[in-house]
Amino acid sequence: MPVTHLLHEIRELGCTGSANLLVRQLNQGRAEGDRTGTTPRRLTRLLLTRPEHPRTKDTDLPRLLTAAGPEMTALAQLTCEFAALLPAAQDNDNKLTQWIAIVRTTDLPHLHGFCNGLELDRAAVNAGRTLPWSNGRTEGVNTRTKRTMRQMHGRAGFELLRHRILLRT
Numbered sequence: 001m002p003v004t005h006l007l008h009e010i011r012e013l014g015c016t017g018s019a020n021l022l023v024r025q026l027n028q029g030r031a032e033g034d035r036t037g038t039t040p041r042r043l044t045r046l047l048l049t050r051p052e053h054p055r056t057k058d059t060d061l062p063r064l065l066t067a068a069g070p071e072m073t074a075l076a077q078l079t080c081e082f083a084a085l086l087p088a089a090q091d092n093d094n095k096l097t098q099w100i101a102i103v104r105t106t107d108l109p110h111l112h113g114f115c116n117g118l119e120l121d122r123a124a125v126n127a128g129r130t131l132p133w134s135n136g137r138t139e140g141v142n143t144r145t146k147r148t149m150r151q152m153h154g155r156a157g158f159e160l161l162r163h164r165i166l167l168r169t
Contacts, residue, residue, distance in 0.1 A: 047079040048086075074106055085129060092129040144168070 007022050067073070081099055085092050100115045118125050128134075145165060152161055 047076055048083045071108065075108060078103055078111060088129055088132055090130055093126040096129065
């Protein structure tokens with residue numbers, strides 16, 4: 001076991017920590033002090049943030065992460081190109097078709113799966129990227145209603161739920 005060997009070497013240097021502590025430190029990315037740990041969600045946010053609006057603490061991290069290898073560089077490039085398609089515009093359906101064709105030529109299987117999902121309901125995707133209308137307000141009402149239902153689960157019946165929803169609007 002590599003952790004056991006590492007623990008033995010560290011104990012020879014005078015460390016009195018336990019194996020659990022060492023494993024926790026390694027799993028949290030604290031073994032390398034120079035490296036900043038990041039999550040996939042944070043990396044996604046960094047890649048999808050418009051380049052003209054970066055936060056000051058995030059200016060170097062995307063460059064460092066994309067320099068990690070050719071796959072990360074290709075992923076960052078394709079993600080930024082997809083992010084440019086997010087604001088609704090008339091020619092986005094053609095640009096999306098070109099983007100999908102480019103993705104299919106790369107060796108990034110997760111993006112291939114994403115493209116398959118886009119292709120499953122291409123009419124809805126095209127409508128969402130080309131038309132100026134949105135169902136965001138409706139989805140917000142649905143989310144609030146579901147949250148209210150979860151909060152009241154097991155405490156009240158339909159009449160009280162109905163009353164709370166109607167009074168809120």
